[in-house]
Amino acid sequence: MSAVLAAVLQVLLLVLLLALVVPLLGRYLAHLFTAPTHLRFERATYRLLRVDPDADQHWRSYAFSVLGFSLVSVLFLFVFGRVQQWLPLDIGMSALPADGAWNTAVSFATNTNWQWYSGEAAIGHLMQMAGLAVQNFVSAGVGLAVAAAFARGLARTSAGGRVGNFWSDLVRVVLRLLLPASFVAALVLVALGVVQNLSGPRGVTTLDGGTQQVTGGPVASQEAIKEIGTNGGGFYNANSSHPFENPTALSNLLEIFLLLVIPFAMAWAFGVIVRDRRQGGAVMAVMGSLWLVSVGLLTWAELAGHGTAPSLAGAAMEGKETRFGEAASALFAASTTATSTGSVNAMHDSLTAPGGGVAIVNMLLGEVAPGGVGAGLYGMLMLAVVTVFLAGLMVGRTPEYLGHKIGQREIVVVALYILTMPVLVLAGVAIGLTAPAGLAGLQESGSHGLSEALYAVASASNNNGSAFAGLATGTPFWNTLLGLCMLLGRFVPIVLVLALAGRFAAQHRVPVGAGTLPTHRPLFVILLSGVTVIVVGLTFVPVLALGPIAESLS
């Protein structure tokens, strides 16, 4: 079987699996975010948290709940990292440095899961399980909750800015979706050979007679939520290229499936929530086609294998797992960067220059194709609002999306959203490449060094978390810079999304007529894809030209 055929077949298999599961999961998600009844153990949780799950929150109150919850998460993780050496199951790990602990705290609370450290050499089991793994669930839950609030905002009219209840969204999504799904997925992963124990590092003798420290641990349980919640923070530094995390081609495909399924299902759920499935279908079509294009491009880039060394070796295999091969690595790389997951099964630093460029562009799209859990949906919907604004003017009406007018107030919010990520990335890159402390972290100089810095900042600002692996980021400078990118890149957009949700929920509905621009038809899908690509292209082409493009063309 030729490499290309194998590549196409695995993508087809993946698409088939998704096509089967996404509609079902989407309906379930929509039900979860709109059903009025609570389960018994949920009620217990609400009593514990002392919140009223039936209060329909105003968007400001919803936003304060999100911010309050996340602030507590960050501070809790920060303290955890600083004192882990005094806690049980520390397996001999010492306290994280202050900057590192803060970076890690922000990273996991923002669903970024950027890791400046080697997991197996820095984090004890208790912090992995009670700190990081908990955030894997709840930070994913926060993203999903915000997306649900936005979908409800679009579905409602004359609701006085009320968008739902954050606590009920969060608790439901964790208890009814993420926990059970992770449990099942973890069992399957164990069956496929992923490690799950509580042992510390042990010495083993390798084939050539040397000794090596191998750390076991609760890997499978974290592996499941790492992919399902588009978190990406691996138990091991090598992440999903480590055989204990991702032993076989089958587990590899399962992990890719897990990281894609909820982002796509959220688009379906959106259609159900706004009572017009075609709208969800259109959003999903945009996400799906952008994802497929990036998979295609990345696979092509890797299989074509530019450069002298790859042509001599027969393939661009450096930094890639021989267990998976190039195509599976390309599929993983495209999917993990397109979903804000950031787990890797190959070192992205070793992708070919155009391949690395595709990975960077995937993140720079703003993680919308299909993006992180929840975050992908609201990001894409924000772009849809911009598209509707431009297209709406061109049909001669005040632009409207799903019966909501987009006037000056609405466009101010969207404009701030559109502005946030590029400013963070561009400022971050400029600072990183100018400050001596930033330059000190670069492994290579020239175009590739630029790609490393751009990758890191793009990854942080878009809450992806994957790393190019060429950048020595464990320094106070990079920890702080990237921490700020992650924090602002997560919560500024969330506040804006909730504000727009509230604004929409307060409006009167505009009836849809023949003069209304249809937003479920192929023309709109093409236009939205075009706007997504062009906006990103115009913003980042100069930097990309000096990084991956210059590298590819040299």
Add this chain to the structure above:
Amino acid sequence: MNENQKLDTRTTAEPGSDEHDGAGPAHAQAEYAEVPSALLTASMLREALPGALRKLDPRALAATPVMLIVEIGAVATAVLSIIDPSTLGWAVTVWLWLTVLFGTLAESVAEGRGKAQAASLRALQTETTARRLTGRDRRRLADQPTEEVASTSLRAGDLVLVAAGERVPGDGDVVEGVASVDESAVTGESAPVIRESGGDRSAVTGGTTVLSDRIVVRITSDPGQSFVDRMIGLVEGSQRQRTPNELALNVLLGTLTAVFVAVCISLYFVADYSDAHQSLLVLTALLVCLIPTTIGALLSAIGIAGMDRLVRRNVLAMSGRAVEAAGDVDVLLLDKTGTITYGNRQASELHTISGVERHELLEAALLASLADETPEGRSIVTLIEEETGQHVSVPDGATLVEFSASTRMSGIDVSGRRVRKGAAGAACGWVEETGGAQSDEIHAAVEQVASSGGTPLVVAEQVDGSPARLLGVVHLKDVVKDGMRERFDQMRAMGLRTVMITGDNAVTAKAIAEEAGVDDFLAEATPEDKLALIRKEQHGGRMVAMCGDGTNDAPALAQADVGVAMNTGTTAAKEAGNMVDLDSDPTKLIDVVEIGKQLLITRGALTTFSVANDVAKYFAILPAMFVVAFPGLDVLNVMRLSSPQSAIVSAVVFNALVIVALIPLALRGVRYRPAAAEVLLRRNLLVYGVGGLITPFVGIKVLDLLVSLVPGL
């Protein structure tokens, strides 16, 4: 007034003419097609230049952040070029200044188009002497003592006497008397109009001339607030406030600008890191090319030109918001009479009964109508003459029997023969009185005509005192204007629902509504019904447009999102609406909606064009900037531009020239053809999106061929 006058006679000639109604949009295009040649001439540019230079003031530019950034960039490059002179530096500096200037020039030209009209309107404002009433006794107002005061000192509430040959000193309502008034100075309509106290024809406009009789006018506006004052402000654009969609678009353009500022600043540092140091000059040139200058420069001109297009059709919008709202209208309330139908009932058919020869009926009906000067009567004559092909005049010695409210019949007595036509009850009653026989066939025909929405007229005759006999029924019909159905079909495609408002009963209303093809009708409508209907539609989130003229229309006009008051209407109606149609042509509402849509489409299309242009500019400038450090990037120089300097200058020059090239489009508005949203979008995307991608590749390449001839580039 020349140009205005010319346009006015054309527009005022339209309402009654079939050709206009039959081909509304086609007509509109024909009109636009002839304008472009005059849209932008050298003399217009010359006249607009001083204004354009004044607008370079940064405080004036602050309203458009995009252009302010260009001006700051132009100052920066000028300073850089003075410190370190180079051909590239000066070329970029000059063209950046030209970019700003072209933008202000566009606005200035747009305003200039209204200046001529404003000047002629100002002539109306020359101070006149007014005769203000001083006394208040029991005599008629017109006999009260008066004092002579300057027209500018009149205040709202003052009563003034205006006699034949005098100019009305200010806006007001006639409170006593009837007069014919020449309003051509304001409306362009040369035929005088009647203005009388009470009723819906009482409003007079300052500056118009009384031709006959004398009237007492109660002034309704203070100095500087008059109708003409507002008109001047509107046509000059000085009172123009930015509309909601324009503000929203400005926010988006500002955001794009901010993104590109961030791009260029970060690029300075990133390029330094990459050992491809970029001068501030080149980065400024890049910034100006990237930010949406095309739409930024033309945005305000588009708005002014939109108002201007309305003014050219003799519609005055009291606010830009109203024009824009017109594009959003979902429901059009149209009065039946004058808008959908010609207003007068016309004979459409004659029904005979058995025992009566058709020529008998024709002759009798013709006789009965010959002396009838009402439109209905004339229409009967026309119909019969068309059928018989003969022209008949009133026989000698005939006695005309006029219509009266008590007999409800009219007719003619000639040599012992009495012919009558009238309402069914009246005519049948007359026949019975003379001992004539009734006819079931007549009743059946009357029923049939009435149920089809028409008005039946029964014709009968009495010869030499013998009993009268019934001859037949004339079917009078409200005639729907030609082409209305097509127009309503188009509006349906645009997503507009049309509702016909009429005082007729439901049966008549339904018949006409079906014939005209409107979506809905409101029969036996009172002003309260109208208001309730508007409220109901608005409650459902729809925007409503209507026109009206009477005082009792005022609440509905005020409630409607777009209320077009007829200029012949009362001051109350004009105050309540947000537009005034000087031609008092209710079909204008449809044009207003189209102009509103065209305004938005023009903005959207030029924004798309502007953003799409950036792609080609990147292909021109990026290789130019970095090819020295990274020779591989020369692959991106797809246009094969001759040198980095030439590439940068060509992009900057293209960026400036495209503004000038698009001024006519901004002033004219992009072509609008009523169609469903997706059809419009597809076409505009193809023209302005795809066109915007391709054009600059061609333009920059051509410019590069020229620029490369300049030594030093």
Add this chain to the structure above:
Amino acid sequence: MLVPDLIYVLTTLVAFALLALLVGALGRRLDDADAGVAPTGPAKSHDTEPAGR
């Protein structure tokens, strides 16, 4: 030892305080208007009527 901890805790608190201010600012900008009336309606007296006119 405690100084960097303090700095990072303060950074976090300041960042979230700024985010809360953003919520407040957006709230003032978006919520004061009468949301029931389409923001593009013409300037008319009924603009000030409550929602659901």
